[in-house]
Each structure stands twice: as C-alpha cells, then as structure tokens.
Amino acid sequence: MKILKFGGTSVGSVESIKAVLSIVKESYDAGEKPLVVLSAMSGITNLLTKMAEDAAEGKPFAEDLKLMEEKHFEVVKKLIAVKFQNPVLTRLKLLINELEDLLQGVTALKELSNQSKDLIISYGERCSNYLVSKVMEQEIPESEYINASYYIKTDSNFGNAHLNEPLTNQLIQALSQTHADKLLFVTGFIGSNEKGRITTLGRGGSDYTAAIFGSVLNATAIEIWTDVNGMLTADPRIVKKAFSLPLLSYTEAMELSYFGAKVIYPPTMVPAFMKKIPIIIRNTFQPKFSGTVIQFESGKSAYPIKGISSISEVSVINLTGSGMVGKSGFSGRLFTLLAREQINVILITQSSSEHSITFAVNPNDSQKAVELIQNEFELELLANKLSMPVVEGDLSILAIVGENMKRTPGMSGKLFHALGRNGINVRAIAQGSSEFNISVIINKEDLSKALNAVHDAFFAELKKTLHVFNIGTGNIGSTLFSQLNKQHDFLEEQNDIEIKVVGISNSRRMYFNEDGIDLNSWKEELENDGEVADLATFISKMQEMNLPNCVFIDNTASKLPSTYYENIFQSNISIVTCNKIANSGDYSQYRLLHETARKHGVDFFYETNVGAGLPIVRVLKDLMMSGDRLLKIEAILSGTISYIFNNFKGDASFYDVVKKAQELGFTEPDPRDDLGGIDFMRKMLILGRDAGYPIESSDVELGNILPESCLQANSVDEFYAELLKADDYFNNLKREAEEQGKVIRYIGSLENGKVSISLQMVDESHPFYALSGSDNIISFTTERYKERPLVVKGPGAGAEVTAAGVFADLVNVGA
Numbered sequence: 001m002k003i004l005k006f007g008g009t010s011v012g013s014v015e016s017i018k019a020v021l022s023i024v025k026e027s028y029d030a031g032e033k034p035l036v037v038l039s040a041m042s043g044i045t046n047l048l049t050k051m052a053e054d055a056a057e058g059k060p061f062a063e064d065l066k067l068m069e070e071k072h073f074e075v076v077k078k079l080i081a082v083k084f085q086n087p088v089l090t091r092l093k094l095l096i097n098e099l100e101d102l103l104q105g106v107t108a109l110k111e112l113s114n115q116s117k118d119l120i121i122s123y124g125e126r127c128s129n130y131l132v133s134k135v136m137e138q139e140i141p142e143s144e145y146i147n148a149s150y151y152i153k154t155d156s157n158f159g160n161a162h163l164n165e166p167l168t169n170q171l172i173q174a175l176s177q178t179h180a181d182k183l184l185f186v187t188g189f190i191g192s193n194e195k196g197r198i199t200t201l202g203r204g205g206s207d208y209t210a211a212i213f214g215s216v217l218n219a220t221a222i223e224i225w226t227d228v229n230g231m232l233t234a235d236p237r238i239v240k241k242a243f244s245l246p247l248l249s250y251t252e253a254m255e256l257s258y259f260g261a262k263v264i265y266p267p268t269m270v271p272a273f274m275k276k277i278p279i280i281i282r283n284t285f286q287p288k289f290s291g292t293v294i295q296f297e298s299g300k301s302a303y304p305i306k307g308i309s310s311i312s313e314v315s316v317i318n319l320t321g322s323g324m325v326g327k328s329g330f331s332g333r334l335f336t337l338l339a340r341e342q343i344n345v346i347l348i349t350q351s352s353s354e355h356s357i358t359f360a361v362n363p364n365d366s367q368k369a370v371e372l373i374q375n376e377f378e379l380e381l382l383a384n385k386l387s388m389p390v391v392e393g394d395l396s397i398l399a400i401v402g403e404n405m406k407r408t409p410g411m412s413g414k415l416f417h418a419l420g421r422n423g424i425n426v427r428a429i430a431q432g433s434s435e436f437n438i439s440v441i442i443n444k445e446d447l448s449k450a451l452n453a454v455h456d457a458f459f460a461e462l463k464k465t466l467h468v469f470n471i472g473t474g475n476i477g478s479t480l481f482s483q484l485n486k487q488h489d490f491l492e493e494q495n496d497i498e499i500k501v502v503g504i505s506n507s508r509r510m511y512f513n514e515d516g517i518d519l520n521s522w523k524e525e526l527e528n529d530g531e532v533a534d535l536a537t538f539i540s541k542m543q544e545m546n547l548p549n550c551v552f553i554d555n556t557a558s559k560l561p562s563t564y565y566e567n568i569f570q571s572n573i574s575i576v577t578c579n580k581i582a583n584s585g586d587y588s589q590y591r592l593l594h595e596t597a598r599k600h601g602v603d604f605f606y607e608t609n610v611g612a613g614l615p616i617v618r619v620l621k622d623l624m625m626s627g628d629r630l631l632k633i634e635a636i637l638s639g640t641i642s643y644i645f646n647n648f649k650g651d652a653s654f655y656d657v658v659k660k661a662q663e664l665g666f667t668e669p670d671p672r673d674d675l676g677g678i679d680f681m682r683k684m685l686i687l688g689r690d691a692g693y694p695i696e697s698s699d700v701e702l703g704n705i706l707p708e709s710c711l712q713a714n715s716v717d718e719f720y721a722e723l724l725k726a727d728d729y730f731n732n733l734k735r736e737a738e739e740q741g742k743v744i745r746y747i748g749s750l751e752n753g754k755v756s757i758s759l760q761m762v763d764e765s766h767p768f769y770a771l772s773g774s775d776n777i778i779s780f781t782t783e784r785y786k787e788r789p790l791v792v793k794g795p796g797a798g799a800e801v802t803a804a805g806v807f808a809d810l811v812n813v814g815a
C-alpha cells in the first residue's frame with residue numbers, strides 16, 4: 001500500500017482538489033490501495049489561529065468564520081452533484097457551528113489555552129478531509145473520512161505533542177483491519193491525549209501523520225504531494241539553473257532541508273526512515289513529473305554533490321580566550337547551556353590554535369546567547385581568561401551537500417576556488433564530521449552571487465546547451481529551423497552554445513527526441529515518427545522531460561499557446577515568441593506573465609513582436625532600464641501596409657499588391673489582421689506597456705484604411721473578393737495623395753500613454769515620407785533623446801528577418 005499526503009496548496013481550491021482526486025483515483029485504479037492524508041485547505045490553519053487569538057482578545061471573528069465556511073461550501077457546490085449536496089453541507093455547517101461555540105467560549109473566558117487552540121485548529125483538517133472524502137465518494141463509494149485523533153495517541157504537550165507509539169500502532173493496525181477495503185481520507189496534523197482531548201503534532205505535522213501511518217502499515221512508499229517539482233539543486237528563486245533532483249538519501253535530504261529547502265521537515269520523516277520506506281516528493285500540479293525519491297541509499301549521480309543550500313540570515317558569535325576556549329569541558333559547558341535554553345546552534349567552527357570558537361545562531365537568538373554566556377562564564381570573564389563575546393550580523397550560510405563528497409577529493413578546493421574567483425570573502429568554514437556537507441559563512445550581500453557561482457562550479461557543463469521546444473512550423477518556424485541548421489557548427493565552435501531542438505509541433509502533428517531532432521529532416525520525422533498534435537500534451541511532456549536550459553518557442557499566431565505561458569514559466573522554462581497575442585491581450589495578463597517569468601528567474605523574450613528582427617523592444621527596454629523617460633513614440637510598424645503603399649503606384653491594383661505582400665511572407669496568416677490595423681495596434685500596445693503604461697486595446701484610437709465592405713468580410717476569401725471590388729476606393733485615395741504631392745502612410749503614435757493609429761498623407765518634409773519596401777520606422781523621443789529622437793529603421797516583416805530575430809532572442813536566453 002501507498003500513503004499519499006497532500007499539503008494545503010493541493011487542497012487549496014476547486015481546481016487543485018480536482019487534481020488531487022485524479023491522482024488518488026489513478027492510484028486506486030492501479031490497485032495501489034492508497035491511504036490519503038490531507039492538510040487543511042491552504043490559509044485555513046492561519047485563519048483558525050487568527051480567529052482563536054482574536055476571540056481571546058474579545059475581537060470579532062464572525063467574518064473570518066464566514067470566509068472559512070464559504071471556502072468549503074464552494075467546493076461542495078462545484079464538485080458534488082446537487083442531489084448529494086445537502087447532507088454534506090449540513091455536516092460541514094454542524095462543524096462550523098461547533099467551532100463558533102468554541103470561539104464564543106474563548107471570547108467569554110478571555111483566555112486561550114494551548115488545549116483550546118489545538119481543538120480549534122483541528123477543524124481545518126477535519127473539514128478538508130471530510131469534504132474531499134465526500135467528493136471522492138461519488139466516484140469511489142469505498143471512500144471514508146477518518147478523524148486521526150482517534151488513532152494517533154500522544155502525550156498532553158498541546159501544540160507539539162509527542163507520540164505514544166505502542167498505543168498508536170495498535171489502533172492503526174486495528175483500523176486497517178476493520179477498514180481493509182476502504183479508501184481512507186485521514187486528517188493530518190492531529191492526535192489526542194489519553195483523555196481523548198485533541199492535540200496537534202507541531203511543525204510539518206501532516207507529513208508526520210503520513211510517516212506514522214506509512215510506518216505502521218509498512219507502506220511501499222510515502223508520496224508527499226506539494227506544489228514544487230521535488231527538491232532542487234538550489235533555491236530556484238536565486239539560482240536560475242537549479243534543477244530538480246531525481247534521487248537523494250535520507251541523510252542528504254536532512255542536510256539539504258536543514259539549510260533551507262523547505263519542501264519537507266525531516267524530523268517528521270523519521271518513522272519512515274526507520275523502516276526504510278521511500279519518500280517521494282511530487283507536484284500535484286504536474287503529476288506526470290516523477291519528482292524526487294528520498295531513500296536509504298544515496299545512489300549514483302553524475303555530479304559529485306547533490307545540492308547547495310543556504311540560510312540567508314545568521315549571526316555569528318566569536319569567543320576567544322587564551323586560557324579557556326578549547327580546553328576540554330569548555331565547549332561542553334557552552335553548548336549544553338545553549339541547548340538547555342533552546343538556542344539552536346546552526347554551525348560551529350574552531351580555529352586550530354583552539355583559542356577561539358565561532359558559532360552561528362538565528363539572529364533573534366544572538367542577544368540572549370551573549371547574556372547567557374556572560375552569566376555562565378562570569379568568573380572567567382572577570383579573570384580575563386575569556387574575552388567578551390563578539391556578535392556579527394548580516395551573514396549567511398552556504399552549504400554543499402552530498403554523500404559522494406566523501407569519496408571525491410578536491411571538493412572543498414572547488415568550492416573555495418569558485419568563491420574566491422568571484423571575490424566572495426569566506427568568514428568561517430565547517431565540515432560536518434560525516435563529510436556530507438561543507439558549510440561556509442559569507443556576507444549576506446554575497447549570497448546570491450555565491451550560490452550561482454558555486455552552482456556553476458559543481459553543476460554546469462562548460463558548454464551551454466539549450467533545449468528547444470518549438471511550436472509553429474509555418475513561415476517563421478520552418479525558416480528558423482533552416483537558420484539554426486546552418487549556424488549549428490559555428491555556434492558550437494565559436495560560442496560554446498549548442499542548440500538542440502527536442503520537441504516540434506504544428507497544429508497537426510508533434511514529435512519529440514531528447515537527443516535533438518535532425519534539422520535536415522525534421523519534416524519527415526514529424527510526419528512519420530510523430531504523433532497527433534495536442535498542445536496540452538506537448539507542454540506536459542516538455543515539463544516531464546525536465547531538461548536544463550529549456551526554452552519554449554511559440555512561432556504560431558494562435559491564442560491557445562498563450563494560455564499556457566504562466567504554467568510554463570512556473571516550471572522554470574523560458575519563452576521566446578514572435579506571437580504577439582500573449583503580450584497584447586488584457587493588461588493584467590501581460591503583467592502576470594512578466595511577473596511570473598521574473599519570479600521564476602526565467603527569460604521572456606519577444607523582440608519580433610515589434611518590427612520583426614529590428615532591435616526595437618530591446619532598445620526601449622535598455623532606455624527604460626537606464627533611467628530614461630519616454631516622451632513620445634511615432635512609428636510605422638506594419639511591414640505589410642508599408643509594402644502596400646510603397647508599391648501601390650502606377651497601374652498596380654490594390655488587390656494585386658496585397659496578394660503580393662502575402663506571397664512575400666509579410667502578412668499575418670490572416671491578412672485582415674494587418675489591413676484592419678489589429679496587428680499594428682498590438683505592437684503599439686506592447687511598446688506602451690513596456691514603457692510602463694497600463695493600456696488596454698480599448699484605449700487605442702484606431703483609424704481605418706479599409707472600406708466598410710472589406711471590414712465586414714467573414715472569411716479571408718470573402719475579404720479578398722471584397723477587396724477586388726474596392727479598387728475605386730483605393731485609387732481615389734492614391735489620386736488624392738498624388739495631387740497634393742504626398743504619400744500615404746499608416747502612422748502610430750504614443751504620447752502620455754495615449755495610443756492612436758491613423759492613415760495620413762505626408763509630404764516630403766515628413767521624416768516618414770521616404771520609406772521603401774516593407775520598412776518599419778520608429779522614433780523614440782525621450783528625456784535624453786529630446787532634440788533629435790532615436791530612430792530605428794529597416795525591414796520590419798518577412799520570414800528571414802523575423803526568424804533571425806527569434807534566433808537572436810534564443811541565444812540570449814540564460815545569458
């Protein structure tokens with residue numbers, strides 16, 4: 001049997017509960033006889049604590065209680081069939097009423113004991129497990145809710161109760177016999193004392209519940225389902241290149257968690273360790289990803305260390321004294337004293353002269369530690385055998401961890417070389433006697449740099465390999481492939497960059513090859529060895545493959561891919577795209593995507609969204625980042641319309657010129673996007689947003705170049721048919737311009753956050769008069785470029801220049 005434990009975020013919302021249900025069902029259907037342990041819905045434990053504390057202070061709690069009720073009721077209403085809802089709502093309501101009575105009691109007594117607090121908090125797990133068991137019951141009738149406080153027996157240390165192992169073993173054994181054919185949903189975190197009063201198990205309590213049940217029932221595995229892809233080589237918020245670890249030993253997991261990685265709280269796992277039951281950390285939101293297995297043996301690994309962890313804030317206390325420090329008995333007295341007062345000593349180093357001891361503690365404990373030392377060693381201080389303790393703050397700890405370190409010489413050399421070369425000063429060093437970890441204390445301001453440098457030293461290969469998943473194999477996609485193919489050797493030899501295209505999809509077929517798809521024959525491979533395309537599958541397959549330096553390229557014109565961008569960033573994958581849809585939809589989406597990419601330390605590059613390969617997005621970004629302020633943009637950003645008005649001369653018919661623009665690959669897949677101004681508008685929106693204005697498409701004043709009949713066309717064919725009939729309309733426009741010695745230009749402007757695009761007739765004196773071919777032109781007037789604006793001009797559409805722009809974005813990923 002297997003234990004499946006889901007944390008609060010996994011049962012945090014209707015959507016996540018659906019994911020939980022399908023994971024449980026899959027396991028059940030596979031005959032794994034799972035036992036499910038659930039935490040409270042995310043946010044509920046904190047809310048319960050707050051209500052309890054508020055009640056004790058006589059503050060109102062009714063609104064919070066209502067919030068809790070609504071959060072649970074919403075799940076019932078969305079996930080339970082109407083005819084089964086009533087009993088579930090009634091029982092939940094009863095639980096909430098009980099809770100309300102308790103809170104009123106606390107209000108009346110103006111006092112909150114630890115015992116009452118545990119009881120109040122227990123409602124979080126009781127509600128979530130009852131609720132989810134009822135939702136599951138619709139599909140698996142054997143589902144049953146179990147209140148674990150009847151089975152996990154503890155002492156009366158409320159808030160952090162200790163297990164009564166023999167009794168708990170008996171009770172759980174008995175439960176498993178009476179409920180052998182049930183699918184149990186067991187409340188995490190709670191137990192009860194010998195009088196049956198509810199207790200809680202302290203930090204990481206639900207994991208502990210899972211470990212206790214797993215150990216008593218001899219589970220084959222304990223799966224801890226959370227919201228990250230297992231344990232990583234380093235904190236991904238700081239180290240972009242961090243990747244998830246397939247395998248760790250218990251010891252390594254302990255060491256990594258001790259210094260930072262908060263995925264599990266190892267002390268809670270001890271029951272599982274004792275029985276050598278593997279613990280598997282998995283991601284509820286990416287269930288196909290295999291996660292991190294934590295087991296007895298460390299296993300083989302390509303790298304000499306498993307990971308790098310850190311504590312970002314520590315204080316260090318230095319003790320020196322010729323007659324004292326280092327003498328036997330001194331450190332014994334010192335550390336017994338600190339332990340007795342519950343001060344956690346994170347790391348200890350001792351100089352070889354043995355005249356000094358340095359140890360690190362949580363900054364909140366440093367003052368207390370100093371006072372304790374002053375009291376304990378008063379006589380020694382008076383006699384000058386010991387100097388006054390000196391505290392240093394603003395320090396961090398970095399540790400490299402791995403069991404194989406012991407067998408690999410030169411590990412500390414490599415560590416110090418990486419730190420030294422990057423100018424990072426090491427304040428103290430400690431190697432655990434087990435040699436499973438080497439820790440260094442450094443200045444806090446160096447931590448991020450140090451983590452990245454050390455990660456590079458231990459994990460990076462010399463050559464950067466980019467793993468590319470590309471969707472869209474039309475005009476741009478196929479041109480990109482032939483450019484990549486041509487440049488392959490040059491990039492590798494001259495720039496140490498290898499680009500491996502490992503996944504390709506168009507709207508019909510998709511194909512993967514982890515070793516890299518041969519770009520001479522991608523078409524045939526896609527056709528013959530590929531499968532029927534499905535974007536959701538393509539993306540989850542990409543995430544499952546979990547390759548380092550992974551880039552998703554969107555070379556489609558479709559909206560669908562943009563709905564996955566957030567999820568892609570969340571799995572630490574960068575995106576390069578020429579597709580403008582994501583950036584030009586709702587402003588809120590634009591913000592969300594940029595923030596998500598930033599938060600996950602990945603790149604979001606879209607130079608070709610504006611002016612194809614011309615450096616426009618980058619130029620604006622550089623201006624903004626260097627503190628310039630945009631005053632005005634004036635631009636022609638439709639390559640298609642530019643081409644059309646530059647070639648609509650003499651006898652040429654407007655219709656023929658448009659057809660030609662499409663043939664030349666300037667137009668969007670649907671040319672109405674170009675001629676209707678939508679494509680231009682998207683570009684202006686993107687620039688405006690990049691310049692800091694929260695504009696929506698409805699804010700844009702969009703002038704029109706087409707007669708009504710063309711605007712009304714329902715299909716591309718109908719559009720061309722109407723265009724053919726509209727010759728007179730365009731000839732009149734042309735004549736009018738020619739008579740005044742002018743040319744027709746479709747010009748966009750952005751000033752004070754207002755965007756407008758309009759058809760204008762301009763004469764020789766206008767800077768946009770002399771434009772040719774499919775050229776785009778943009779002039780940026782800024783605080784610095786005020787007298788003479790910064791102008792970028794050149795071909796702004798076409799497959800070659802666009803693919804080249806995507807290519808340039810690609811090689812800059814991770815740079």
Ligand SMILES: NC(=O)c1ccc[n+]([C@@H]2O[C@H](COP(=O)([O-])OP(=O)(O)OC[C@H]3O[C@@H](n4cnc5c(N)ncnc54)[C@H](O)[C@@H]3O)[C@@H](O)[C@H]2O)c1
Binds near residue numbers: 506508612668
């Ligand atoms: N032509 C240019 O000069 C230029 C310049 C800059 C940007 N762009 C942008 O390039 C993009 C592509 O243009 P194109 O001319 O190559 O288009 P295209 O019609 O030639 O190709 C589009 C490709 O996308 C694929 N596709 C569509 N939906 C898909 C899905 N859901 N999953 C997988 N594949 C899907 C299609 O099968 C096709 O292979 C557009 O977003 C366009 O705005 C074009």
Ligand SMILES: N[C@@H](CCO)C(=O)O
Binds near residue numbers: 641666667674797
């Ligand atoms: N269709 C677009 C391509 C460049 O984004 C244009 O004509 O400008």
Ligand code: NA
Binds near residue numbers: 611614805
């Ligand atoms: Na560009």
